[in-house]
Amino acid sequence: MLEINEVTKVYGEGKVIALDNVSFSIDKGEYVALMGHSGSGKSTLLNIIGGLDRLTSGRVVLDGQRLDDLEEANLVDIRRKKISYVFQQYHLLPSLTALENVLLPLTFAHNADGHERATRLLDGMGLGKRALHRPSQLSGGEQQRVAIARALISDPLLTLADEPTGNLDERTGQEILGLFDQLNREGRTIIMVTHNPEAAKRARKIIVLRDGRIVDVIVN
Amino acid sequence: MKLHQVVFKDVSRRKKRVLYATIGVVIATMTVIGILTIALAGRARIYNQLEKYGANLSLVPATKSLDTGLGDLTLGSVTVGDNYIQQDSIPVIQQIADTEIRQKIKVEQAGNIATIAPQLLVQADVKGTSVILAGVDPKAEYKIKSWWQVAQGKYIDGANQAVVGSQAASLLRINVGDSIPLKGTTLTVIGILADTGSADDYRIFVPLDVAQTAFGKQGLVSTIDVRALCNACPVEIIADAINKQIPGIRAVAVKQVAASEMGMLDKINKLMLALGGVTLIVGGFGVVNTLMASVHERIKDIGIMKAVGASRKQIIVAFIYEAVVTGIIGGLIGYGAGTALAYAIGPLIFEGSTVSVVPLYLPVSILLAVLIAVLATLYPAYHATKIRIADCFRAV
Numbered sequence: 001m002l003e004i005n006e007v008t009k010v011y012g013e014g015k016v017i018a019l020d021n022v023s024f025s026i027d028k029g030e031y032v033a034l035m036g037h038s039g040s041g042k043s044t045l046l047n048i049i050g051g052l053d054r055l056t057s058g059r060v061v062l063d064g065q066r067l068d069d070l071e072e073a074n075l076v077d078i079r080r081k082k083i084s085y086v087f088q089q090y091h092l093l094p095s096l097t098a099l100e101n102v103l104l105p106l107t108f109a110h111n112a113d114g115h116e117r118a119t120r121l122l123d124g125m126g127l128g129k130r131a132l133h134r135p136s137q138l139s140g141g142e143q144q145r146v147a148i149a150r151a152l153i154s155d156p157l158l159t160l161a162d163e164p165t166g167n168l169d170e171r172t173g174q175e176i177l178g179l180f181d182q183l184n185r186e187g188r189t190i191i192m193v194t195h196n197p198e199a200a201k202r203a204r205k206i207i208v209l210r211d212g213r214i215v216d217v218i219v220n
Numbered sequence: 221m222k223l224h225q226v227v228f229k230d231v232s233r234r235k236k237r238v239l240y241a242t243i244g245v246v247i248a249t250m251t252v253i254g255i256l257t258i259a260l261a262g263r264a265r266i267y268n269q270l271e272k273y274g275a276n277l278s279l280v281p282a283t284k285s286l287d288t289g290l291g292d293l294t295l296g297s298v299t300v301g302d303n304y305i306q307q308d309s310i311p312v313i314q315q316i317a318d319t320e321i322r323q324k325i326k327v328e329q330a331g332n333i334a335t336i337a338p339q340l341l342v343q344a345d346v347k348g349t350s351v352i353l354a355g356v357d358p359k360a361e362y363k364i365k366s367w368w369q370v371a372q373g374k375y376i377d378g379a380n381q382a383v384v385g386s387q388a389a390s391l392l393r394i395n396v397g398d399s400i401p402l403k404g405t406t407l408t409v410i411g412i413l414a415d416t417g418s419a420d421d422y423r424i425f426v427p428l429d430v431a432q433t434a435f436g437k438q439g440l441v442s443t444i445d446v447r448a449l450c451n452a453c454p455v456e457i458i459a460d461a462i463n464k465q466i467p468g469i470r471a472v473a474v475k476q477v478a479a480s481e482m483g484m485l486d487k488i489n490k491l492m493l494a495l496g497g498v499t500l501i502v503g504g505f506g507v508v509n510t511l512m513a514s515v516h517e518r519i520k521d522i523g524i525m526k527a528v529g530a531s532r533k534q535i536i537v538a539f540i541y542e543a544v545v546t547g548i549i550g551g552l553i554g555y556g557a558g559t560a561l562a563y564a565i566g567p568l569i570f571e572g573s574t575v576s577v578v579p580l581y582l583p584v585s586i587l588l589a590v591l592i593a594v595l596a597t598l599y600p601a602y603h604a605t606k607i608r609i610a611d612c613f614r615a616v
Contacts (some may be wrong), residue, residue: 054608076530079526079529085528089613091524093230095234096229100226100229104221104528105528105529107221107222108525108528108531108534150528154529
């Protein structure tokens with residue numbers, strides 16, 4: 001479903017090579033962890049897959065469609081329909097309630113419905129009673145659940161998670177990872193970036209990066 | 221949930237920041253509204269001055285006279301015809317003037333509309349000095365010469381009374397209460413006028429009938445000043461009508477003075493507008509600055525919105541919504557502050573002017589403020605949407 005083909009990313013004028021000729025592919029329903037130390041290029045790779053950043057050379061193909069050379073306007077469409085994100089910093093809009101944050105992608109996609117679905121998603125995450133709270137009134141774990149609900153509201157093909165437990169304590173982190181396990185069991189395709197080996201073990205496949213290259217692929 | 225709802229929720233949470241962002245807009249609109257309000261007050265003041273300027277029409281005998289002066293040397297004048305206007309033509313003049321004014325401004329007001337002030341000028345000998353004595357209709361004269369002020373004593377309110385021009389009083393050493401013998405009658409000086417800077421300062425004013433009787437000019441006057449009560453009054457038409465209908469009188473419309481005053485007003489208006497324009501440009505830069513900061517501090521939010529599917533257009537539209545809110549708030553505050561500013565400094569610029577609240581400027585202020593805010597937001601917003609999402613998050 002997702003093909004990464006000889007992707008290279010160079011920052012500056014050839015000085016820093018963040019990704020060096022990286023290739024791999026992912027099937028539908030897979031749960032892949034991109035692992036490595038900081039500076040290994042794992043986050044850059046995730047950003048390139050999601051169109052948050054541009055690559056220097058190579059190809060990214062999702063569902064038969066090349067993403068790397070898309071115009072901004074078409075990338076918007078991909079973000080609305082096919083790829084969603086979960087960030088380490090949650091990245092919720094502080095002015096909106098939990099429920100409104102979950103509905104935000106639908107607002108931009110000109111979709112007025114979804115209220116019921118958003119409520120159901122929040123209920124499923126145990127946040128039914130917190131739906132009308134603002135992010136500042138929620139704990140880190142709760143905020144991340146809201147962010148995950150937001151990532152699911154548009155029913156995307158692929159969900160990208162960048163260190164989703166990086167800001168959370170051990171126990172809350174485990175809960176969030178449990179949530180990802182559950183989502184994968186329900187058939188969702190997930191790519192998660194982490195530097196934590198414990199977290200990576202939850203994925204079905206681990207791709208280990210070092211200095212911008214794939215050094216190991218582990219299948220759990 | 222609609223995009224504008226997202227924006228309004230955001231604005232209502234960040235009240236203080238939004239208010240801060242409106243400061244630039246407030247300063248710009250405040251200055252413009254202040255200037256406009258002051259200009260309007262100044263205009264009203266000048267109109268008012270014009271109203272007081274005196275006669276709109278001057279009626280003189282239709283003599284064919286040639287002044288044969290040579291520098292300061294007066295050689296006398298050659299006069300053909302009568303030197304006086306018959307006093308009984310006054311009712312006719314009154315009727316002509318009132319009819320024309322009624323037609324022009326469409327009022328059915330009864331009674332006299334125009335003020336008619338006849339004057340008989342005669343040479344008199346007072347305390348051995350020759351002065352000009354003006355026989356006047358005291359009430360009408362005082363109404364037409366609204367700039368007259370009585371410096372000492374009071375104004376004529378009975379028979380055989382006289383008021384004296386300031387220069388005449390000091391030259392002839394006349395004081396209030398003095399008696400002036402005049403060809404058989406005795407006049408009491410009841411008041412002395414303040415300086416007017418005109419020929420009136422050298423004259424002595426007495427009731428018309430006193431002058432006529434004393435000098436044997438019964439039923440005669442030298443000039444008649446006619447003042448219509450409005451600026452838009454058809455003085456030329458009245459002049460034409462009088463010239464046609466009453467033989468022996470030449471009516472002249474005093475329009476030049478008004479025209480030159482209006483020209484000055486026009487210049488003041490232009491200056492004010494230029495000043496306003498410059499302030500607007502300077503204020504505009506301030507607005508760009510504050511709104512640029514306002515956009516920049518939300519780079520992360522822009523990244524979030526883009527990451528969940530916002531297009532660049534949607535983000536720019538969101539910022540326009542916010543700019544409209546900023547503009548409306550800024551326009552309201554700017555209107556209030558500008559009006560207050562006008563109250564504070566208006567009287568210093570146009571002495572004696574009365575500044576008043578101009579409700580019409582409220583929508584003007586809001587429209588202007590919204591326009592400035594939107595224009596000033598467009599560039600930074602457009603620029604911000606070009607930043608890649610990854611960089612939006614890195615910037616924080």
